[in-house]
Amino acid sequence: MSKIIAGNFKSNLTRTKIQEYYQILDSKIMPNDEVFLFPPFFALQQSQKFQIGAQNAYPANNGAFTGEITLEALKDLNINTLLIGHSERRTLLGENQEFCAQKFNFFKTQDFSIFYCIGENLEVRQKGFEMTKKFLAAQLQGIDTNYPNLILAYEPIWAIGTGKSASLEEIEEVHAFLKTLCPAKILYGGSVQKNNLTEILKLPNVDGALIGSASLDIYNFIDMITLARELS
Ligand code: PEP
Numbered sequence: 762m763s764k765i766i767a768g769n770f771k772s773n774l775t776r777t778k779i780q781e782y783y784q785i786l787d788s789k790i791m792p793n794d795e796v797f798l799f800p801p802f803f804a805l806q807q808s809q810k811f812q813i814g815a816q817n818a819y820p821a822n823n824g825a826f827t828g829e830i831t832l833e834a835l836k837d838l839n840i841n842t843l844l845i846g847h848s849e850r851r852t853l854l855g856e857n858q859e860f861c862a863q864k865f866n867f868f869k870t871q872d873f874s875i876f877y878c879i880g881e882n883l884e885v886r887q888k889g890f891e892m893t894k895k896f897l898a899a900q901l902q903g904i905d906t907n908y909p910n911l912i913l914a915y916e917p918i919w920a921i922g923t924g925k926s927a928s929l930e931e932i933e934e935v936h937a938f939l940k941t942l943c944p945a946k947i948l949y950g951g952s953v954q955k956n957n958l959t960e961i962l963k964l965p966n967v968d969g970a971l972i973g974s975a976s977l978d979i980y981n982f983i984d985m986i987t988l989a990r991e992l993s
Pocket of ligand 1: 769916920921922923924950951952953971972973974975
Protein backbone atom coordinates (compact mmCIF):
# COMPACT_ATOMS: atom_id res chain seq x y z
CA MET A 762 0.00 0.00 0.00
CA SER A 763 1.34 3.47 -0.86
CA LYS A 764 2.34 5.78 1.91
CA ILE A 765 0.62 9.15 1.87
CA ILE A 766 2.72 12.22 1.17
CA ALA A 767 0.99 15.48 2.03
CA GLY A 768 2.42 18.98 1.67
CA ASN A 769 1.23 21.94 3.72
CA PHE A 770 2.30 25.23 2.13
CA LYS A 771 0.87 27.31 5.00
CA SER A 772 1.01 31.01 3.98
CA ASN A 773 3.88 30.61 1.55
CA LEU A 774 4.39 30.88 -2.20
CA THR A 775 2.32 32.88 -4.68
CA ARG A 776 -0.42 31.92 -7.09
CA THR A 777 2.04 32.11 -10.01
CA LYS A 778 4.62 29.95 -8.28
CA ILE A 779 2.01 27.41 -7.23
CA GLN A 780 0.65 27.11 -10.78
CA GLU A 781 4.18 26.22 -11.95
CA TYR A 782 4.50 23.83 -9.01
CA TYR A 783 1.26 22.02 -10.00
CA GLN A 784 2.42 21.67 -13.60
CA ILE A 785 5.75 20.14 -12.64
CA LEU A 786 4.13 17.85 -10.08
CA ASP A 787 1.54 16.74 -12.60
CA SER A 788 4.25 15.67 -15.01
CA LYS A 789 6.16 13.65 -12.39
CA ILE A 790 3.47 11.91 -10.43
CA MET A 791 2.82 8.17 -10.95
CA PRO A 792 -0.57 6.45 -10.82
CA ASN A 793 -0.05 4.78 -7.43
CA ASP A 794 1.34 7.82 -5.63
CA GLU A 795 -0.93 9.15 -2.91
CA VAL A 796 -0.17 12.84 -2.83
CA PHE A 797 -2.09 15.68 -1.21
CA LEU A 798 -1.32 19.38 -1.21
CA PHE A 799 -2.71 22.06 1.07
CA PRO A 800 -2.02 25.42 -0.63
CA PRO A 801 -3.36 28.83 0.45
CA PHE A 802 -6.97 29.53 -0.64
CA PHE A 803 -5.99 31.45 -3.77
CA ALA A 804 -4.49 28.29 -5.28
CA LEU A 805 -7.39 25.94 -4.59
CA GLN A 806 -8.49 24.16 -7.74
CA GLN A 807 -9.26 20.71 -8.99
CA SER A 808 -6.43 18.39 -9.96
CA GLN A 809 -6.43 15.03 -11.74
CA LYS A 810 -3.30 13.38 -10.45
CA PHE A 811 -3.02 14.56 -6.87
CA GLN A 812 -5.49 15.82 -4.33
CA ILE A 813 -5.75 19.46 -3.31
CA GLY A 814 -7.25 20.35 0.04
CA ALA A 815 -8.00 23.51 2.01
CA GLN A 816 -5.90 24.44 5.04
CA ASN A 817 -8.98 25.78 6.77
CA ALA A 818 -12.70 26.40 6.29
CA TYR A 819 -15.53 27.82 8.33
CA PRO A 820 -18.29 25.36 9.25
CA ALA A 821 -21.14 27.02 7.36
CA ASN A 822 -22.64 27.01 3.90
CA ASN A 823 -21.89 30.72 3.42
CA GLY A 824 -22.51 33.90 5.41
CA ALA A 825 -20.98 36.74 7.41
CA PHE A 826 -17.61 35.21 8.30
CA THR A 827 -15.11 37.78 7.07
CA GLY A 828 -11.83 36.28 5.95
CA GLU A 829 -13.10 32.72 5.98
CA ILE A 830 -13.98 30.30 3.21
CA THR A 831 -17.12 28.18 3.46
CA LEU A 832 -18.65 25.03 2.06
CA GLU A 833 -20.37 26.60 -0.94
CA ALA A 834 -17.10 28.05 -2.24
CA LEU A 835 -15.17 24.84 -1.67
CA LYS A 836 -17.82 22.81 -3.48
CA ASP A 837 -17.68 25.19 -6.42
CA LEU A 838 -13.91 24.63 -6.59
CA ASN A 839 -14.43 20.86 -6.35
CA ILE A 840 -12.49 20.74 -3.10
CA ASN A 841 -13.58 18.06 -0.67
CA THR A 842 -10.46 17.66 1.44
CA LEU A 843 -9.77 19.75 4.52
CA LEU A 844 -7.12 20.16 7.20
CA ILE A 845 -8.55 20.68 10.68
CA GLY A 846 -6.82 21.25 14.01
CA HIS A 847 -3.37 22.29 12.80
CA SER A 848 -1.38 23.53 15.79
CA GLU A 849 -0.85 26.93 14.16
CA ARG A 850 -4.60 27.43 14.02
CA ARG A 851 -5.05 26.14 17.54
CA THR A 852 -2.31 28.35 19.01
CA LEU A 853 -2.03 31.44 16.76
CA LEU A 854 -5.69 31.69 15.76
CA GLY A 855 -7.10 30.49 19.08
CA GLU A 856 -9.16 27.58 17.75
CA ASN A 857 -10.20 25.48 20.73
CA GLN A 858 -11.18 21.83 20.81
CA GLU A 859 -14.88 22.62 20.72
CA PHE A 860 -14.49 24.63 17.51
CA CYS A 861 -12.26 21.96 15.91
CA ALA A 862 -14.95 19.37 16.71
CA GLN A 863 -17.66 21.67 15.34
CA LYS A 864 -15.75 22.02 12.06
CA PHE A 865 -15.09 18.30 11.95
CA ASN A 866 -18.74 17.44 12.41
CA PHE A 867 -19.93 19.96 9.86
CA PHE A 868 -17.56 18.76 7.13
CA LYS A 869 -18.12 15.12 8.07
CA THR A 870 -21.79 15.52 7.17
CA GLN A 871 -20.54 16.72 3.76
CA ASP A 872 -18.36 13.60 3.31
CA PHE A 873 -15.14 15.59 3.24
CA SER A 874 -11.81 13.83 3.60
CA ILE A 875 -10.54 15.30 6.83
CA PHE A 876 -6.88 15.50 7.79
CA TYR A 877 -7.20 16.07 11.50
CA CYS A 878 -4.06 17.25 13.31
CA ILE A 879 -3.15 16.68 16.92
CA GLY A 880 0.09 17.21 18.83
CA GLU A 881 1.46 18.19 22.18
CA ASN A 882 3.69 21.12 23.05
CA LEU A 883 7.07 20.80 24.74
CA GLU A 884 5.69 21.51 28.19
CA VAL A 885 3.30 18.56 27.95
CA ARG A 886 5.94 16.29 26.43
CA GLN A 887 8.33 17.10 29.28
CA LYS A 888 5.72 15.90 31.77
CA GLY A 889 6.07 12.39 30.35
CA PHE A 890 4.29 9.95 28.09
CA GLU A 891 1.20 9.49 30.28
CA MET A 892 0.50 13.24 30.15
CA THR A 893 1.19 13.27 26.42
CA LYS A 894 -1.32 10.46 25.87
CA LYS A 895 -3.94 12.29 27.93
CA PHE A 896 -3.36 15.50 26.00
CA LEU A 897 -3.64 13.77 22.63
CA ALA A 898 -6.77 11.89 23.66
CA ALA A 899 -8.34 15.23 24.68
CA GLN A 900 -7.66 16.56 21.18
CA LEU A 901 -9.84 13.75 19.85
CA GLN A 902 -12.78 14.79 22.00
CA GLY A 903 -15.90 15.34 19.91
CA ILE A 904 -14.25 13.71 16.87
CA ASP A 905 -15.74 10.57 15.34
CA THR A 906 -12.57 8.47 15.18
CA ASN A 907 -14.43 5.85 13.14
CA TYR A 908 -15.24 8.30 10.34
CA PRO A 909 -14.05 6.47 7.20
CA ASN A 910 -12.72 9.65 5.53
CA LEU A 911 -10.56 10.62 8.48
CA ILE A 912 -6.78 10.76 8.26
CA LEU A 913 -5.08 11.61 11.51
CA ALA A 914 -1.83 13.59 11.60
CA TYR A 915 0.35 13.45 14.68
CA GLU A 916 2.42 16.63 14.74
CA PRO A 917 4.28 17.36 17.99
CA ILE A 918 4.44 21.16 18.18
CA TRP A 919 8.03 21.10 19.38
CA ALA A 920 9.03 19.37 16.14
CA ILE A 921 7.15 21.63 13.69
CA GLY A 922 9.40 23.93 11.72
CA THR A 923 12.27 23.41 14.15
CA GLY A 924 14.40 21.17 11.95
CA LYS A 925 14.35 18.65 14.80
CA SER A 926 11.94 15.79 14.20
CA ALA A 927 10.69 13.55 16.99
CA SER A 928 12.84 10.42 17.29
CA LEU A 929 11.74 7.21 15.60
CA GLU A 930 10.99 5.70 19.04
CA GLU A 931 8.88 8.71 20.04
CA ILE A 932 6.94 8.62 16.79
CA GLU A 933 6.28 4.89 16.93
CA GLU A 934 5.27 5.01 20.59
CA VAL A 935 2.66 7.72 19.95
CA HIS A 936 1.36 6.21 16.71
CA ALA A 937 0.96 2.78 18.35
CA PHE A 938 -1.05 4.48 21.13
CA LEU A 939 -3.18 6.42 18.63
CA LYS A 940 -3.94 3.23 16.70
CA THR A 941 -5.61 1.94 19.89
CA LEU A 942 -7.96 4.95 19.78
CA CYS A 943 -8.59 5.29 16.10
CA PRO A 944 -8.62 2.95 13.10
CA ALA A 945 -7.71 5.76 10.66
CA LYS A 946 -4.45 6.13 8.79
CA ILE A 947 -1.97 8.20 10.77
CA LEU A 948 0.59 10.56 9.29
CA TYR A 949 3.58 11.94 11.14
CA GLY A 950 4.47 15.62 10.73
CA GLY A 951 7.21 17.75 12.23
CA SER A 952 10.49 18.53 10.44
CA VAL A 953 10.17 15.67 7.98
CA GLN A 954 12.84 16.05 5.33
CA LYS A 955 14.46 14.00 2.61
CA ASN A 956 17.06 12.63 5.00
CA ASN A 957 14.62 11.26 7.61
CA LEU A 958 11.55 10.46 5.51
CA THR A 959 12.35 6.84 4.63
CA GLU A 960 13.07 5.71 8.16
CA ILE A 961 9.94 7.45 9.46
CA LEU A 962 7.77 5.89 6.76
CA LYS A 963 9.18 2.46 7.53
CA LEU A 964 7.76 2.57 11.06
CA PRO A 965 4.91 0.05 11.33
CA ASN A 966 2.24 2.49 12.52
CA VAL A 967 3.13 5.37 10.22
CA ASP A 968 0.95 5.60 7.11
CA GLY A 969 2.50 8.70 5.63
CA ALA A 970 3.93 12.13 6.30
CA LEU A 971 2.60 15.67 6.50
CA ILE A 972 5.36 17.95 5.31
CA GLY A 973 5.61 21.71 5.79
CA SER A 974 8.85 23.52 4.89
CA ALA A 975 10.30 20.63 2.88
CA SER A 976 7.27 20.66 0.55
CA LEU A 977 7.85 24.23 -0.63
CA ASP A 978 10.51 23.32 -3.16
CA ILE A 979 8.87 21.25 -5.87
CA TYR A 980 12.00 19.24 -6.70
CA ASN A 981 12.60 18.42 -3.06
CA PHE A 982 8.96 17.36 -2.72
CA ILE A 983 9.20 15.16 -5.83
CA ASP A 984 12.28 13.47 -4.35
CA MET A 985 10.24 12.76 -1.22
CA ILE A 986 7.38 11.30 -3.26
CA THR A 987 9.93 9.11 -5.03
CA LEU A 988 11.32 7.87 -1.71
CA ALA A 989 7.80 6.98 -0.54
CA ARG A 990 7.13 5.20 -3.82
CA GLU A 991 10.22 3.06 -3.34
CA LEU A 992 8.71 1.70 -0.12
CA SER A 993 5.43 0.57 -1.65
C1 PEP B 1 3.39 21.34 9.54
O1 PEP B 1 3.29 22.46 10.02
O2 PEP B 1 2.36 20.70 9.21
C2 PEP B 1 4.73 20.76 9.41
C3 PEP B 1 4.84 19.48 9.44
O3 PEP B 1 5.77 21.65 9.24
P1 PEP B 1 7.35 21.30 9.06
O4 PEP B 1 7.45 20.11 8.16
O5 PEP B 1 7.96 22.52 8.50
O6 PEP B 1 7.86 20.97 10.44
